[in-house]
Amino acid sequence: MMKKLALRIYSLFVFCGMFGYLSAQHNIENRIENMLSKMSLRQKIGQMNQVNARKPDERLYQQIRDGEVGSILNAEDPALLNQLQKIAVDESRSGIPLVFARDVIHGFKTIFPIPLGQAASFNPQIVEESSRIAAIEASENGIRWTFAPMMDISRDPRWGRIAESFGEDTYLSEAMSVAMVKGFQGNDLSNPSSIAACAKHFIGYGAAEGGRDYNISNIPERQLRNIYLPPFEAAIKDADCATIMTSFNSNNGIPPSANKFLLTDLLRNEWKFDGVIVSDWASIGIMTTQGFCEDKKDAARKAANAGMEIDMVSECFINNLEQLVKDGSVSEKTIDDAVKNILRLKYRLGLFDRPYTDLNLQSKKYAINHLDAAKKAAEESFVLLKNKNDILPLGNNIKTVAIIGPMADAPHDQMGTWCFDGEKEYTQTPLNALKKQFGKNVNFIYEQTLAFSRDKDTSKFVKAVEAAKKSDAVLLFIGEESILSGEAHSLADLNLVGAQSELISELSKTSKPIITIVMAGRPLTIEKEISLSDAVLYAWHPGTMGGPAIADVLFGKSCPGGKLPVTFPRYVGQIPLYYNYERIGRPANKKEVLLNDIPLEAKQSSLGNTSYYLDAGFDALFAFGYGLSYTTFEYSNLTLSKKNLSKDDVLRINVTLKNTGKREGCEVVQLYTSDITASIAPPVKELKDFKRVTLKPGEQQIVTFDLPIQKLAFWNYEMDKVVESGKFDVMVGGNSVDLLKMRFTVD
Ligand code: GLC
Numbered sequence: 001m002m003k004k005l006a007l008r009i010y011s012l013f014v015f016c017g018m019f020g021y022l023s024a025q026h027n028i029e030n031r032i033e034n035m036l037s038k039m040s041l042r043q044k045i046g047q048m049n050q051v052n053a054r055k056p057d058e059r060l061y062q063q064i065r066d067g068e069v070g071s072i073l074n075a076e077d078p079a080l081l082n083q084l085q086k087i088a089v090d091e092s093r094s095g096i097p098l099v100f101a102r103d104v105i106h107g108f109k110t111i112f113p114i115p116l117g118q119a120a121s122f123n124p125q126i127v128e129e130s131s132r133i134a135a136i137e138a139s140e141n142g143i144r145w146t147f148a149p150m151m152d153i154s155r156d157p158r159w160g161r162i163a164e165s166f167g168e169d170t171y172l173s174e175a176m177s178v179a180m181v182k183g184f185q186g187n188d189l190s191n192p193s194s195i196a197a198c199a200k201h202f203i204g205y206g207a208a209e210g211g212r213d214y215n216i217s218n219i220p221e222r223q224l225r226n227i228y229l230p231p232f233e234a235a236i237k238d239a240d241c242a243t244i245m246t247s248f249n250s251n252n253g254i255p256p257s258a259n260k261f262l263l264t265d266l267l268r269n270e271w272k273f274d275g276v277i278v279s280d281w282a283s284i285g286i287m288t289t290q291g292f293c294e295d296k297k298d299a300a301r302k303a304a305n306a307g308m309e310i311d312m313v314s315e316c317f318i319n320n321l322e323q324l325v326k327d328g329s330v331s332e333k334t335i336d337d338a339v340k341n342i343l344r345l346k347y348r349l350g351l352f353d354r355p356y357t358d359l360n361l362q363s364k365k366y367a368i369n370h371l372d373a374a375k376k377a378a379e380e381s382f383v384l385l386k387n388k389n390d391i392l393p394l395g396n397n398i399k400t401v402a403i404i405g406p407m408a409d410a411p412h413d414q415m416g417t418w419c420f421d422g423e424k425e426y427t428q429t430p431l432n433a434l435k436k437q438f439g440k441n442v443n444f445i446y447e448q449t450l451a452f453s454r455d456k457d458t459s460k461f462v463k464a465v466e467a468a469k470k471s472d473a474v475l476l477f478i479g480e481e482s483i484l485s486g487e488a489h490s491l492a493d494l495n496l497v498g499a500q501s502e503l504i505s506e507l508s509k510t511s512k513p514i515i516t517i518v519m520a521g522r523p524l525t526i527e528k529e530i531s532l533s534d535a536v537l538y539a540w541h542p543g544t545m546g547g548p549a550i551a552d553v554l555f556g557k558s559c560p561g562g563k564l565p566v567t568f569p570r571y572v573g574q575i576p577l578y579y580n581y582e583r584i585g586r587p588a589n590k591k592e593v594l595l596n597d598i599p600l601e602a603k604q605s606s607l608g609n610t611s612y613y614l615d616a617g618f619d620a621l622f623a624f625g626y627g628l629s630y631t632t633f634e635y636s637n638l639t640l641s642k643k644n645l646s647k648d649d650v651l652r653i654n655v656t657l658k659n660t661g662k663r664e665g666c667e668v669v670q671l672y673t674s675d676i677t678a679s680i681a682p683p684v685k686e687l688k689d690f691k692r693v694t695l696k697p698g699e700q701q702i703v704t705f706d707l708p709i710q711k712l713a714f715w716n717y718e719m720d721k722v723v724e725s726g727k728f729d730v731m732v733g734g735n736s737v738d739l740l741k742m743r744f745t746v747d
Pocket of ligand 1 (some may be wrong): 103147200280281487
């Protein structure tokens with residue numbers, strides 16, 4: 001009886017909740033229709049115009065008064081935002097509030113690790129927490145829209161924006177993108193601390209040819225759907241991402257800002273996206289440079305008719321759409337549809353009810369819990385690449401430590417790319433943290449030696465070597481300045497810049513243990529430097545709290561557990577090099593003959609006919625998913641619930657994980673599948689799930705994955721998304737290479 005009553009009450013709550021939600025949505029739609037009916041064509045087009053307010057002036061104020069601005073980017077002072085908002089609400093005819101946008105990519109004031117580093121944590125929860133904090137800090141200033149997460153699948157470290165991505169894998173990027181959208185948007189977009197997220201860059205930007213930014217890409221639809229689009233679909237369908245940004249690269253000759261298939265057929269009609277589509281910076285206008293449009297009027301026409309809704313700073317829309325509607329080149333319905341989505345975004349953000357920012361809020365910027373979260377995110381982002389003889393963590397036998405290198409005390413560069421509002425004065429560097437946290441028991445000798453990563457002045461090498469000779473261990477901080485990473489900063493050579501490599505060579509002659517900490521926004525080709533190091537910790541650009549995080553990891557107060565979200569090539573010539581490559585007819589077989597072993601006058605086919613480089617072999621320096629710990633883990637007893645499954649089954653996979661070392665550690669257990677035969681050449685393997693497991697020394701645990709067979713679906717030869725019958729392998733391990741494997745079939 002009680003159960004029935006409880007069920008009835010629960011059902012009533014659910015019904016009321018749903019009714020409440022639906023009636024609120026219905027109310028918003030009514031308000032939108034009502035607002036739209038009162039707007040002139042010019043005012044409607046004004047909502048589609050986004051203006052850069054880096055230096056606001058009377059022209060901007062008048063544009064707002066005239067209703068010719070719908071959103072503003074790059075204003076971040078709260079008093080200024082309120083001033084601009086007051087003009088929009090009180091002095092324009094429509095009174096429609098502005099929405100203020102900013103690139104809050106990995107933190108606003110408290111800077112978190114770059115997204116590539118956050119991906120290395122394989123911890124969506126920490127990514128959600130990081131972006132939640134970023135939203136709290138940014139929204140204090142009135143910023144309610146961020147242009148993040150960037151979810152471009154990135155397989156080319158020559159591309160500077162790999163720093164901003166979640167790496168090369170679709171599944172990992174999906175998981176991180178959903179987490180970041182949820183963090184930014186919170187549980188209720190109308191909450192003043194919530195900010196609209198933006199899934200970018202739509203689409204294929206990470207495949208820019210040659211890893212050269214803004215270059216073209218040529219991705220066929222099937223590969224778009226199997227590799228590049230899933231994170232965007234997940235961001236929309238699983239996290240209700242409010243906006244989408246199109247990308248600079250033309251794909252198959254068509255700029256996404258005017259690609260009707262992408263913006264209307266796919267986003268609107270197939271995915272039922274009801275948010276807002278914004279162009280990238282002037283990407284509508286530059287379609288003239290791309291030779292795709294005759295002039296800005298033509299660009300406005302093609303973009304609007306494809307489904308583009310907000311023109312970021314190119315002024316193509318505001319200067320041309322009115323005439324285009326009048327001469328029938330663009331329908332007013334097209335404009336109305338766009339403006340409805342823009343108004344819906346503003347209603348959902350609660351801007352009509354609360355357009356202003358409360359300037360009396362007690363600021364939470366740099367709050368201790370924010371800094372603690374940034375430290376934890378940094379710790380979990382670090383990837384331990386080498387640890388010879390368990391030199392790390394540094395023990396009590398270490399009394400004198402030489403801290404050397406240009407990245408030991410680089411507060412600006414430590415924050416990484418895309419941190420417009422981060423303040424280097426708040427950055428806690430490794431040098432300061434090591435002294436503060438461990439200076440009582442350890443004598444630190446600091447020699448910067450190189451003033452910055454590109455510095456070629458070797459005159460201070462002598463002092464560095466002297467410091468090393470006096471020490472029990474060397475902490476060498478190298479990598480790349482933040483300006484070498486990020487947008488428009490592609491590199492053709494991934495070796496260490498400046499004289500950093502020469503420095504480690506000189507230090508290695510002292511025979512002192514060298515622990516190398518790399519701060520960079522991308523994989524670097526550092527095979528030589530790794531061979532000269534006793535331990536290597538890849539710290540990415542770790543953000544405000546990178547110093548305390550590195551110090552605690554080096555001295556064992558916390559344990560590194562990050563895994564690589566991107567393959568590390570040995571040579572730049574191997575790129576693109578990624579783990580989930582499609583099967584080929586003559587794969588490398590590890591019996592390849594390398595350059596120096598080729599006999600003189602060798603016969604034409606004597607070296608075998610497999611896919612590798614004579615001078616580089618085939619293998620990566622480090623594989624996707626690779627990362628060491630301060631302990632060791634053993635995988636055993638891989639078992640499957642069934643060996644023959646139907647397409648609606650769920651396969652349960654168990655594996656025993658044991659901590660076989662002497663310290664507690666966290667392992668990212670990775671689940672891969674491999675389709676043996678398919679209607680299109682299948683990838684050799686694909687990440688399908690992962691779990692973080694913390695075990696004490698000697699402890700073991702059965703780790704269970706439940707894999708719905710529908711997760712094996714892919715866009716096949718007929719361009720249907722289906723699971724195909726056949727043989728599959730399931731693999732489990734701590735990286736994408738060392739895996740336990742078992743076979744199963746799908747009927
Ligand atoms: C830039 C970037 C984009 C960013 C936008 C606004 O060019 O491509 O990611 O959000 O402009 O700053």
